[in-house]
Every structure is written in C-alpha cells, then in structure tokens.
Amino acid sequence: MPLSSRPAAAVLATASAVAAALIGAAPAQAAAVTNTPTKLTTLAAPKSMTAANGRLFVSDGNAVAVLGTDGVTQKSVTGMFGARDVLASPSGDRVYVALSQAGAIAVIDTGTLAEVARYTTGECPVHLAFAGSRLFYGAGCDQWDGTIGSVDAATGTGLQTVETPDMYSAPLLAGAGNTLVAGVGGISSGPVYTYTVDGATVTGLAHKDTGGSLDRVSVSPDGKKVATAAGSPYHLAQYDAATMSVAGSFDTGAYPADVAYSHGGTMIGGGVDSTYGPGGNIVAFDVVAGTQVLSGNAHPKAAYNRPGPVSGTLTWSADDTRLYAILDDFTGRAEQPHIYYLAKGFETIPAPAVTTTRLTLVQPATAGAKVRATATVAGHPGVTVRFVRTSPAGNATVTARTNSAGAATVDIPAPAGGAVTAYYDGDDSNKASSAKVAYKTVTTTAVTVTGQYKTVNKVAYFHDKKNVVIKVAVSSPVAGRKINAALQGKSGGKWQTLQTKVFTLDASGRYYIGLVTANKRVPYRVVVKFTGDAYGKPSSATGRTLTIR
Numbered sequence: 001m002p003l004s005s006r007p008a009a010a011v012l013a014t015a016s017a018v019a020a021a022l023i024g025a026a027p028a029q030a031a032a033v034t035n036t037p038t039k040l041t042t043l044a045a046p047k048s049m050t051a052a053n054g055r056l057f058v059s060d061g062n063a064v065a066v067l068g069t070d071g072v073t074q075k076s077v078t079g080m081f082g083a084r085d086v087l088a089s090p091s092g093d094r095v096y097v098a099l100s101q102a103g104a105i106a107v108i109d110t111g112t113l114a115e116v117a118r119y120t121t122g123e124c125p126v127h128l129a130f131a132g133s134r135l136f137y138g139a140g141c142d143q144w145d146g147t148i149g150s151v152d153a154a155t156g157t158g159l160q161t162v163e164t165p166d167m168y169s170a171p172l173l174a175g176a177g178n179t180l181v182a183g184v185g186g187i188s189s190g191p192v193y194t195y196t197v198d199g200a201t202v203t204g205l206a207h208k209d210t211g212g213s214l215d216r217v218s219v220s221p222d223g224k225k226v227a228t229a230a231g232s233p234y235h236l237a238q239y240d241a242a243t244m245s246v247a248g249s250f251d252t253g254a255y256p257a258d259v260a261y262s263h264g265g266t267m268i269g270g271g272v273d274s275t276y277g278p279g280g281n282i283v284a285f286d287v288v289a290g291t292q293v294l295s296g297n298a299h300p301k302a303a304y305n306r307p308g309p310v311s312g313t314l315t316w317s318a319d320d321t322r323l324y325a326i327l328d329d330f331t332g333r334a335e336q337p338h339i340y341y342l343a344k345g346f347e348t349i350p351a352p353a354v355t356t357t358r359l360t361l362v363q364p365a366t367a368g369a370k371v372r373a374t375a376t377v378a379g380h381p382g383v384t385v386r387f388v389r390t391s392p393a394g395n396a397t398v399t400a401r402t403n404s405a406g407a408a409t410v411d412i413p414a415p416a417g418g419a420v421t422a423y424y425d426g427d428d429s430n431k432a433s434s435a436k437v438a439y440k441t442v443t444t445t446a447v448t449v450t451g452q453y454k455t456v457n458k459v460a461y462f463h464d465k466k467n468v469v470i471k472v473a474v475s476s477p478v479a480g481r482k483i484n485a486a487l488q489g490k491s492g493g494k495w496q497t498l499q500t501k502v503f504t505l506d507a508s509g510r511y512y513i514g515l516v517t518a519n520k521r522v523p524y525r526v527v528v529k530f531t532g533d534a535y536g537k538p539s540s541a542t543g544r545t546l547t548i549r
Helices: none
Strands: 003-005 034-036 038-040 046-052 055-060 063-067 073-078 083-088 094-099 104-109 114-120 125-131 134-139 146-152 160-167 172-176 179-183 191-198 201-209 214-219 225-230 235-240 246-251 256-261 267-272 282-286 292-298 323-333 336-345 357-362 371-377 384-390 396-401 407-412 418-424 433-439 445-450 454-456 459-462 469-474 482-491 494-504 510-515 524-530 539-542 546-548
Touching: 034 336, 046 094, 046 323, 055 083, 055 094, 063 083, 094 125, 104 125, 125 179, 134 172, 160 191, 179 214, 179 225, 191 214, 191 225, 225 267, 235 256, 235 267, 282 323, 282 336, 292 323, 292 336, 357 418, 357 433, 371 384, 371 418, 371 433, 384 407, 396 407, 445 524, 469 482, 469 524, 494 510, 524 546
Parallel strands: 034 292, 046 083, 083 125, 125 172, 172 214, 214 256, 445 539, 459 546
Antiparallel strands: 003 510, 038 336, 046 055, 055 063, 063 073, 083 094, 094 104, 104 114, 125 134, 134 146, 146 160, 172 179, 179 191, 191 201, 214 225, 225 235, 225 256, 235 246, 256 267, 267 282, 282 292, 323 336, 357 371, 371 407, 384 396, 384 418, 418 433, 445 469, 454 459, 469 510, 482 494, 482 524, 524 539
C-alpha cells in the first residue's frame, strides 16, 4: 500500500522574504571634501543658533538651550515661549530671542545665562536683525500678514513699524552697519528688499525677486553686500545691497539652505541640504577670491548618508575659526523622528578608532519563542546597535542603545531559523564593526488524519482508501524542507514499516499524503520525521491509527 502525493490537495503560495566662482571670473576649483566632526545633542526642535561668549545658544521649543562647543547642554533657559531666532549682540554679552508665542523679545545675559530683560513687540515675532541703533524683528502669524517692526536695541523702547509691501510670511532678516535686509520665504519669487537705517528712520533702497524658495539671508559686516540661500539655483547668491544687482555667486550644489558671512567679512559660509552630493554639507568660500575654503562632509553615522542642516542654525565662532550648524538626522521612528547633531566646520577629525562588536544569542527554547540577542561594543555606552535578523521567513531590524557597560539586549521574533547580525555603525571618531551568529528554531511536527471517516476506539475507519488524507505540518516553515514519512502496518500486535518516502514541504510547511493501495481491516499509521536543517531542530510525530473497512 504505497504512499502518494495528494493531487487534489491545496498548496499555499510561497511567502516572499521578503566649487566657487565669482561673476565674470573662471570657475575656481572646489576644495577637497574633508570629514567634519559632529557631536550628538539632546535638542528636541531647534530653529536658530548663535555663538556668544564661547557658547552656542539654540532656540529649542519653549526654551533656549545653551550648548558648549562639544554639543553638551550646559543650561536650558525656560519660559521662552515659541522661541525662534536667536541673535547675539555685537559685543557678545547679550543674546536676543524672538518669542513668537509671547509677543516679545527676551534678552539673555551670556555670562549669567539668565534673562535680564524682555522687550514688547507686536504679535508673532520670528526673525531678528540689528541695523543702526535698532533691533528689528520680522513678524507674521498667518499667510500674507508678514510685517517688520523695531525697537531701540539698548532699551527695547520706541516701538515702530516699517512700511513694507505685502509679505507672505514673517520676513527673514539680516543686518549690519546701517543696512537692513528682508527676504520672504515660502513663495517661488523669493523677493528680497534692502533698506538703510538712520536713527529711527528706515528708507528703502532696492528690491529683487531672487527666486527659488528663499531659505535665509545675510549681510556682510560692512553692510555693502547681501547673500541669499535658496532651494534653487544651486549656489549662494551675492548682491550689491544698494542696488540688488548681482555681485557674485558661490557654487554649492543642491540644495543650499543657509548662509552667513564671517564676522571679519572675508568668508561666506553655507549649509547645504545635500544627502548624497559630492560637495559637502558645511561649506565656506573666500569672498574676494571666490575660492572654496571648506567643503565639509558632516556625517554623524559612518554608515549613513549625511543629514541636512537646520536652516537658521549656521553661525560663526567669534574668531571665525569655526563654522557651526545643527544637523537634522531624520530617523522615521515614531518615538524619536529626529536626532540633532552639532557640526563643527574647520575642525579636523582624528583617525577613527577600531571598535569590536561581540554578539551572543540565546537560542529559542520552545516552538515560536523569540531569539534573545546581546551585543557588546566595549567602551561605548549609549550608542545605537542595529540587530538585523535574516531568515527565509523574511528580514527584520530592531535597534537598541548600549548600557553603561556597552551592552544592548533585544528579543527578536523568530518565525524561522536564520542569523542575527549586530551592527555598530560608528561615528566620526570610531570605525563601524559588526558580528553575526546563526540560530535554529525549535520545530514541532504534526500528523493529522483527515477525510471522511468514523472513529471507534480512537481508530479512524474509512470506507475507501481514496477518502484518506494525511496532513503533515512542521512549524517554523521554510520552503523546500524535506520530511521522511514511514507507512506502518500492524501485524501480530507489532507495528512494521511497509514503506518510507521523502516528501518536500511547501512554503507553509505542509504536505498532504494519500494512499495508493491498502488492505482492508488492517491497522495503518504514518510516522513522520523531520531530521533538522540549517534553520530548524529535528522533530517527529506519529499519526493516529486508521483502517479501511
């Protein structure tokens, strides 16, 4: 009575495992791309940054975070509702904060890190600039209600409004000497307006539609030049402040998002939202020669593409030896969609140190159990480890941070055997490392007699062998897995093997067996053994007794 494949049985489908140039001059050769150091911060929603008194002041939600140049938060100045632009005074002893949700500008002492004054403004102040003796603010709560106001920079008194054309949003501001610049973002024309300031009098100078969705404006320290950064064209554009005629451009590649003249006026810096571009994301140019002096590739994770800078955070150190920016690393994770890093242009990175990742697995002890993975990156607490499970059942990734001992442990679903690889992606100071360990799942084999039969004393009685269907299932399925099936008959009170045959399971781990021939009134049963493979441990099962009447 040979075994046969059951031709009428359904088979489940296999699951899928799833260079800068000035106008009129020949293009200058771009600086070689150099790695720029970054430091992880604890910022939550940075909008603007300025350097003063050896520290970095960052608007962050309803607070101003005071960072050291190592990216570590030294203090959080709270009560800064809707903090937007932060602006250092020329002397560096004060930082001014636009409070968009408080209708005011806060003044912070950069020595004591305490608020020492608050200037009343109109509603929704967003952007700030000094020009002449006035502190200007660009305000706007809704579309097409952008305005410019100002107060006396020293006292916060003498509130005045600047007459402007209709502005789509709170205007971007920059100022130096007696020059004030206002730019309007959010619209394709990218209009920029220049003004001269004499005491409390503001007089319009020139206007130009610069195009390309304006992100930021800057003014040279002497007030004679204006620079813009926009999504298009792919350069920092420079204009004459008095006429807004083109006065140079500095190629960055796609997409320039920030711009700032150095304090000495000899350099112009740019932040570039360039995930894969060849020219760096923190860049600087010699203003006179037009040559690129920095092409910084700031990438906090060695194995990842570089994140873009937060527009408004590009700022020079007081001595112009460093160009800082906040980088936004978008993770896509619901619990922490953004991680922010401090980039430090013009600072060199030492050769990254070699790291070692060790991985141990606790193999699944029961069918359906998870695999427990522990990765240790010695000497590296608080770093992220990616655990990647590869398996015929599909791939999965789980991340975790190492504890104080440099270890991270996760439990990973294991629908089938496979391997787990732990990746430490490294950073500017440390090389990436990884480790891989294979695992097997515990399997269970089941043999089920189905079809039209009657049970008497636990024996299945069939009228015809054609009605017999024996379903075999092995858990933690892997397509193409083999089983050994033995048909046994009982004679003289003993089970004897009549036939053995190898069958190939489908992607769901199942197979259906029928009987080709069978003697009547003889007890039969099927014994199935799965001998194990690279993905699963052995298991076996014996089906119930059946008889053909």
